[in-house]
Amino acid sequence: MLRYWSYIAILMTLISCSGDEYAVVEDLDENKELEVPQPAYFPELTYDINENPPTEKGFELGKKLFYDGKLSSSGVISCGFCHMQEFAFTHHTHRVSHGVGGALGTRNAQPLHNLAYKKSFNWDGAAAHLDAHFIIPITTEVEMNEEIGNVLEKLKDDPSYQEMFNAAFEDGQIDTKNLFDALAQFLVMMVSAETKYDRVVHQGTAEFTAEEQAGKALFDSKCSSCHSGELFTNQQYMNNGLPINPQYDDKGRGRVTGNPDDDYTFQVPSLRNIEFTLPYMHDGRFDTLEEVLDFYDSGVEETPNISQEMYNENNVPGIPLTEEEKEKIIAFLKTLSDVDLTLDERFSEF
Ligand code: HEC
Ligand code: HEC
The missing domain is CATH 1.10.760.10 (Cytochrome c-like domain)
Structure with missing residues (x-):
């Protein structure tokens, strides 16, 4: 009997705890900053995290965007399609990447890790800044083959995105800057230094x-x-x-x-x-x-x-x-x- 009551007591505590937690999450409209891991043995950060500090909500938005085919003209090629997590965010089974409509590129997808420490991007350094990079895959014909304007329109038509942009950014705008900032906030958190x-x-x-x-x-x-x-x-x-x-x-x-x-x-x-x-x-x-x-x-x-x-x-x-x-x-x-x-x-x- 005693056992039974203590079980009920534990259960009640659990219920009230989870109730509290739920309430807190509901009330919380502050957006917590995330810390980009900076191992003591790594070089200086190159990404300016004061310009675009990763936050919980920005990271979540960036992740949703990273895995969303809406960023491509066909609606199915997401960033994650070519950058697969199990292969340290590279493409697999293809020598060179393969985008909208099966179009073949000319290069092998690079891993996405420690990007906050890189000085330039792509095999040839075509992008000097991480945020400036994203225009390349989105608009390249053999990758996502889409126009930024169309991407923004598609995102605006999706109410869940308006909510997430509101939560992540003060101005809540679904625009190019916030789109790229959110993707960057997701990517700079991918630090690989524990081997x-x-x-x-x-x-x-x-x-x-x-x-x-x-x-x-x-x-x-x-x-x-x-x-x-x-x-x-x-x-x-x-x-x-x-x-x-x-x-x-x-x-x-x-x-x-x-x-x-x-x-x-x-x-x-x-x-x-x-x-x-x-x-x-x-x-x-x-x-x-x-x-x-x-x-x-x-x-x-x-x-x-x-x-x-x-x-x-x-x-x-x-x-x-x-x-x-x-x-x-x-x-x-x-x-x-x-x-x-x-x-x-x-x-x-x-
Ligand atoms: C002259 C500088 C240089 C030296 C020395 C060098 N590498 Fe490289 N390595 C490169 C460059 C540049 C590439 C990329 C070449 C390309 O794709 O055209 C590369 C590519 C690689 C890759 C493929 C990486 C990938 O992501 O596809 C591996 C693995 C590698 N090197 C290992 C080694 C090893 C092991 C040694 C020593 C035996 C070595 N490298 C010596 C410059 C160098
Ligand atoms: C069709 C396959 C494909 C898609 C889709 C794609 N990428 Fe890539 N990604 C590549 C290839 C290939 C490279 C190397 C490009 C080069 O050197 O020209 C690359 C390079 C990169 C780099 C540079 C990495 C470095 O170390 O310099 C970043 C960052 C990146 N991609 C992020 C993204 C993001 C974010 C998206 C979605 C907006 C995306 N990619 C969509 C294939 C793809």
Whole structure:
């Protein structure tokens, strides 16, 4: 009997608690600021969070927009269609991305992580600022193939969006600025800094295996001149001697600057989460890390503007590696995987 009453008492407390919680949420019209994670070992933030501080409501709106096909002309291609969470927000099963009506692009979708720390965006740096980037996928024919004006009209026709824009922004306007600010608020929260590598090197709570440790030493001596620092990129545009793909003849950075000295250079990609972001390179030509290392070992070509860093001690382009060395480097690269990011419900569609 006593048991029974204490059960009822607990139940009553639970009901009243959840009642209270509900009331608070209902009354709450303040919009809490969210903190962008800033690991001590990361470089300075590049995104100006004072200009556009992420808030709970802005983040929720950004997430809804990210997963909404309304941003495309066909109504079905959302940002999340090409940037899938389980692959660290890259596209999968396609070398190059594939947008409205199945139209094929020319480039492999990049991962979305640590964007608040990036200096420029896209393989060629076509966007110097994150907010300025979004116009590209929305209006590119082979991506979302839509006009911003149409996107705004579609959002205005949906009462749930008016409510969310009101909650997220003081002026509540459904306009380009607020659309891009909300997307940015969602994206800058995707910080990936909790991997085995970080636990070993920065937190001292894990240890590398002998193979990983040997891989790190090889990586430090052969790869880190370009894939440097805690983001594993120097954020420069470089040419790693990848043979030119005649199908696209993609000139990379040169396409943006018009300077022939920049032709065939691409932004050095971060190697965090590299295990999940296959296929590899700007055109997705390699399916595995083994293929990538085979390329560095024996596939490097002296293409125009190849980086000086690609020449080995014999002044020949390439980074000679034994099979064993390749395996060690790959073991090390896999310590950069952040499974939590791929499962984090805050960023999930459902
Ligand atoms: C059709 C597939 C596709 C869609 C849809 C798409 N993207 Fe992308 N995204 C890509 C590709 C491909 C790249 C690389 C583009 C390049 O280098 O030219 C990219 C690059 C990016 C980058 C740059 C990342 C970096 O590290 O520089 C960001 C940010 C981004 N996309 C966000 C978005 C957002 C937000 C949306 C929705 C508004 C979106 N994308 C829709 C395929 C897509
Ligand atoms: C000269 C600078 C440089 C050096 C040295 C270098 N890389 Fe790269 N790496 C790049 C560039 C630039 C790209 C992108 C090339 C492209 O897509 O055209 C790249 C791409 C990659 C990719 C594919 C990333 C992705 O997201 O698709 C991997 C993996 C990689 N490098 C690993 C390594 C490893 C391992 C080493 C050492 C054995 C190394 N790199 C040495 C500049 C360099």
